[in-house]
Every structure is written in C-alpha cells, then in structure tokens.
Amino acid sequence: MRISFLLHNAYGIGGTIRTTFNLAQVLAERHDVEIVSVFRHREKPMMGAPAGVTMRELVDLRRSSPDFAGDHPDHRRPAKVFPRGDGRHKQYSRLTDTRIAEHLRSLDADVVVGTRPGLNVHIARQTRRGPVRVAQEHLTLDGHGYRLRRELGYRYGLLDAITTVTEADARAYRTRLKLPGVRIESVPNSVPRPSVPPSDGSGTFVVAAGRLTGVKRYDLLVKAFSKVVAARPDWRLRIYGSGDATGNERDALTALVEERQLKDHVFLMGNAHPLEPEWVKGSIAAVTSSKESFGMTIVEAMRCGLPVVSTDCPHGPREIIEDGVDGRLVPTGDVDAIADALLELICDDELRLRSGAAALAASERFDPVRIAARHEALFTELVEQARTRGSRTALRDAAYRLRGTVYGSVYALRYLAAAVLRRAGRKG
Template identity: 65%
Template sequence: MRISFLLHNGYHIGGTIRTVFTLAAELAARHEVEIVSVFRHRDEPILGVPAGVTLRPLVDIRKNSPGYDGEHPDFHRPARVFPRGDGRWKQYSALTDARIGAHLASVDADVLIATRPGLNVQLARQAPRGPVLVGQEHLILDGHSYRLRRDIAHEYALLDAVTTVTEADARSYRALGLPGTVRVDAVPNSVPAPTVPPADPAAKVVVAAGRLTPVKRYDLLIDAFADVAAARPDWKLRIYGTGDAADNLKERLARQIERLGVGGNVFLMGTAHPMEPEWAKGSLAAVTSRRESFGMTIVEAMRCGLPVVSTDCPYGPGEIIEDGVDGRLVPVDDTAAVAAALLALINDDEARARAAKAALVSSERFDPVRIAARHEAIWTDLVERRAGAAAPRARSHPAARAALHRTVGALLDSAYAAKARAGALVRRFR
C-alpha cells in the first residue's frame, strides 16, 4: 500500500510525533510510506527521519531559510478550512488551507491518515474521492471544545475510519452517531522494545516523566512521596520533564520540595532524551494525572521493566495496567492512596520483582509490530472494500467544499462576535 500521514509538525517532539514516526518506520518495511508535515521550523527533525520513510513539509517557517513562507500574504490571513475550534487554529492560515488542499488533491496514496482533529476535519473537507481517509485521535473527544466537537460530528461522516488510542474514547466516538460507513476502532500507541537492559528491581528509585503541567498532579506526587520518604528515607523520586516558563510550575514544585524538607529525596531532573536509560535506573514508576489520553509514559516504563503506580484516571491507565499484577491503580487526587500503593511495593521486594516481570511481558502487546498489524488490517479491509465497490463513496468537490466552509466560517465568526458583544452589554448593564 501507499500510505501518507498528515502531521502538524514532524520536526518537533511530542507524543503524537513519536507515535506516528514509530508506526511509519514499522510500516515502511512492507509499504511505501510518507509523512507530510504542515510546518517545518528547523533544518532537521528532532527525532530523525524514520528509516525508509519520506518526510516533506508544506509550509516553511524557518526565518533564515530560502523557502521561508512567513512573508507570504496568505500566511497572515486566518484559516477558513482548518476548523477554528482546534486549539492550534491560530498557527494555521489561508496559506496552510491552500497548501494542505493542494497536497490532498495531488497525493498518490491508497490511504490518507490525518493525526489531529483539525487536520482530520480538513481531510474530510478537502480530500478527493478515491483514497481511504482515516482520522486518528491521539487525544480524547471529551477534551475538545464544543465548537470542534460539532465540526467532528458533522465532518467525520465523510471519513472512512476513525481510530482512537483507547476503547473508552472509541465508545465516545461511536456515541456521536456517525454513519455506519465510518469505522471506529481503538488501536493503542506503540512503544518499541528498549535498547537498554531491563531495570533492576532492587534499585531504590521511583521515576515519573511527562510535561510539568497541572493535570499531571506532580504536586500530589511530591506530597505522597513525602510520606514515603518518612517511612523509607533510603528511596528517591526523580521527576523528568519541563513545562511552560509562564506557568512557573517548576519553581512552585521546587518550593514545595523545600517546604516539605524532602530535597534529599525528590529531584526535578529536567528533560532527558532518550528517556529509556533513565527509566532503567528506577524500579517503580508513578503517574498521578487527573486524566490521560492514553498513557505513553506508562507503557514506556513497563517496557523497561518498571511496574507502575497510577491514578485510575480517564482514559488510558485502566486499559494498560492490570491492578495488582503489573502495577497498581489508585483513585484520582488521593494522596494517601498513592503513598500507600508505592509503599506496598517498596516494602515488598518479592512483589516488586514479580510485578516487574509481569510489566515486561504484558507491555509486549504494545510492540510496533503488533500495533502496525492492527492498523494494516483495518486499512487493508477498507482498501479492498473500496476496490470491490462500484464507485467510491461520493464526496463533494474539494474546491466547492472549501468555498462553502469559507462562507460558513465567516458567518460563524460574525455570530460569535455578535454573541460576545451581547454578553458584554449584558454584563455592563447588569
């Protein structure tokens, strides 16, 4: 098959990028695979180009590049096809609308895959008849704005398939009432086998990793580990990751560590790339999120032989961890439960070693070979059905659809502006 991925920015780093690159690399052993990046902000991708895969950009935002597009007049005009409800909308423009549309009109592929809701919507609005159209959801439906969910419910009807990373999110998509022609499947993210030896269960280190954002509840983890350190002062907690400087979360966490007097036990390690060697220095992993779209760090830790103590938050941890076997699941926002679960494994060397072995075995189901096979089965079925059909399912002409959505977008913008003015008047005279 000829497979083409459409990605927001393949030159950056992040969970969706890593997942797409890993999947593309595995598929390239058997198929012709390309990744099309809407934006290019640096000369070389941070993660490197996957072996056997072609990577090409549509809009160059490198200021010193001969192909710099920042001076193009359409670069400063708002996007009308890319949906306004997507959180990245301000980064898109009339230029990205045109470049993505031209790419979709000319691409020679059996399967076209977009990888974020805004691009999925644009895929539905602009893609021509013929290729199988797949929208990948790497976040969660319930986490999107009302405006974006409305576009999803309407536009995804023109896709052939939607894949989510959890079964819970797949149920949310099925509840939208999309036509029966749209297949909805849950296929988890893949994580390659680590290139380092498995972690030593005797190591007295708990590892946590991820962006320093409030939803990850690192403040709760530090509070819980203060209780752990009081009982087992020989154990350490290492937290890897950085956050937005404007949030000052790192400074707040550092002050919390100092206030609790656990500076000799809890360490903010910053970013590590690759992360595998750091996982392997621990014997337990901890996740205290209020929500996760999947839980990549859980799988990464398990693949390195670390059982994981995690909050049983929506949507991913409960589909990854088998409670009491390869980790522990605890209630969200429960400091005492996190501390108790950590101490239960810290104080029982044999149980920790058994859980470590179980984590290695159970996490094999997320190997890229297995995950790629699941995607291939879906796409092959859809391609074969398309080939056996009398004609592709009708989609309106991309140019006509784009013009329609420009008009609708302008009307919606006017309506939202009017609503805002009305709200301001109500507040003024209340």
C-alpha cells in the same frame, strides 16, 4: 500500499510525532510510506527520521526558505478550513489552507492518515476521491471543546475510519457522534523495545516522567512521597520533564519540595533524551495524572521492567495496567492511596520484582510490529472495500458535504451577526 501521514510538525518533539514515526517505520518495511509535515522549522527531525520513510513539508519556516519571512499575503489571513476549535488554529492560515488542499487534491496514495483533529478535517473536506481517509485521535473526544466536537460531527462523516488510542474513547465516538458508514476502531500507541537491559528492581528510586503541567498532578506525588520517606527514608523520587515557558509549575513544585523538607529525597531532573537509561535506574514508576488520553509513559516504564502505580484516571491507565499484577491503580486525587501503593511495592521486594517481570511481559503487546500489524489490517480492508464501493458511498459523501456546507454557512452567519452586535455596542 502507498500510505501518507499528515503531521502538524514532524521536526518537533511530542508523543504524536514519536508514535507516528514508530508506526511509519514498521509499515515502511512492507509498503511505500511518506510523512508530510505541514510545517518545518529545522534541518533534521528532533526525534530522528524514521528509516525507509519519505519526508517532506508544505510550509518551510527555515531562514533559507521564502516562507520564513511570512511575506505571502495569505500568511497573515486566518485559516478557514482548519477549525477554530483546534488549539493549533492560530498557527494556521489561508496559506496552509491552500498548501494542504493542493497536497490532498493531488495525493497519489491508497491511504491518507491525519494525526490531529484540524488536519483530519482537511482530509475529510479536501482529499480527492480515491484514497482511503483515516483520522487518528491521539487525544480524546471529551478533551475537545464543544465548538470542535460540533464541527467534527459535521465533517467526520466523510472519513472512512477513525482510530482512537483507547477503547473508552472509541465508545465515545461511536455513541456521541452519529457517523454511519465510518469505521471506528481503537488501536493503542506503540513503544519500541528499549535499547538498554530492563531494571533489575534493586534501585531505590521511584521515577515519574512527563511535562510539568497541572494535569499531571505532580503535587500529589510529592505530597505522597512525604509519607513514603517517613517510612522508608532510603528511597528517592526523580521527576523528569520540563514545563511551559513560564516555568510556573516547576516553581510551584520546587516550593512544595522545600515546604515538605524533601530536598534530599525529591529531584526535578529536567528533560532526558533518551529516557530509557533513566527508567531502568528506578524500580517503580508513578503516574498521578487527573486525565490521560493514553499513557505513553506507563508503557515506556513497563517496557523497562518497572511496575507502575497510577491513578485510575480517564482514559488510558485501566486499559494498560492490570491492577495487582503488573502495577497498581489508585483513585484519582487520593494522596494516601498513592503513598500506600508505593509503599506496598517498596516494602515487599518479592512483590516488586514479580510485578516488574509481569509489566515487562505485558508490555510486549505494545511493540510497534504488533501495533503496525493492526493498522495494516485495517488499511488493507478499507482499501479493498474502496475498490468495490459504488454510488452508495458517493451519495453518502455528497450528503455529508452538503451538511458541512450548511454548517459552515450557519456558522458564518452567526459570526457575522456577533461582529455586527459587537460593533454596534462599541458605537453605543
């Protein structure tokens, strides 16, 4: 098969980039695979180009490129196809609308795969007839605003399949978006086998990793560790990751560590790449998020032989951790429950080692070869169906295109009416 992935920016850092690279590299061992990046801002991918995969860009933002200065008149005009409800909308323009459309209308592939809602809308609306159209959801339907969910309901009917990273999110798509004829499957993200030996469970470190943002609730973890230190002062907590440009979350955590007098026990380590050597220095991993679309760090820690104490938040942890076997699930937001679960593993060496071994074994199901096989089976089935489908699919597509046109017209009229009212208000 010829498989083409469409990414926002393959030259940055992020979970969607990492999991797409993992999948593409394995598929490239048996198929012709390319990754098309809408944007390119540096010479080489930060996360390393996947072996055997062709890479190209649609808008080149490097200084040597004509696109760099943004002189093209369409560069400053807001995108019309890329939905406003997608958080990346301000980075898109009429120029990206045109470049993406040209790419999709000339695409020579059996399968085209989008990796974020805005790009999935492009694929639904602009891909020529022939390629199978697959939308990957790397976040969650509930995590999107009403405006975006509404547009997805109108546009996604033109797709052949949607894949989510959890079964809970797949159920949300099946029940809340009425998309007859669209296959909806859950396929988790993949994590490769670490390049270092697994943790031996003897270290006295709890490790957490992820961006320093409010949703990760590292404040709860620091508070819980106060209770841990009171019982086991020989243990330490390392938190890896950086925050946004403001640094507000890091400052707040630093202040909390000082307030709790934990400067000798809790350390904000910043970024580490690769992270595997840092995971294996620890003996327990901790995740205290209020929500997760999947939980890549949970799998990464388990692949390094660490049992994970995690909040039982939507959507991913419950589908990864078997409570009491390879980790612990605790109520979201419960500081005491987090501390008690950590202490249970800290104070029982045999339990900690047994749980770590179970985590290592269970994490094999997320190996890229196994995950790629599931995608490959889905793509193969959809391509075979596409070769035999006839007027019924054509009629379905025509109906959804008409529905989308009506939606776009109604939205445009509402936008125009709101602009007129705002102008009238200013004049009044």
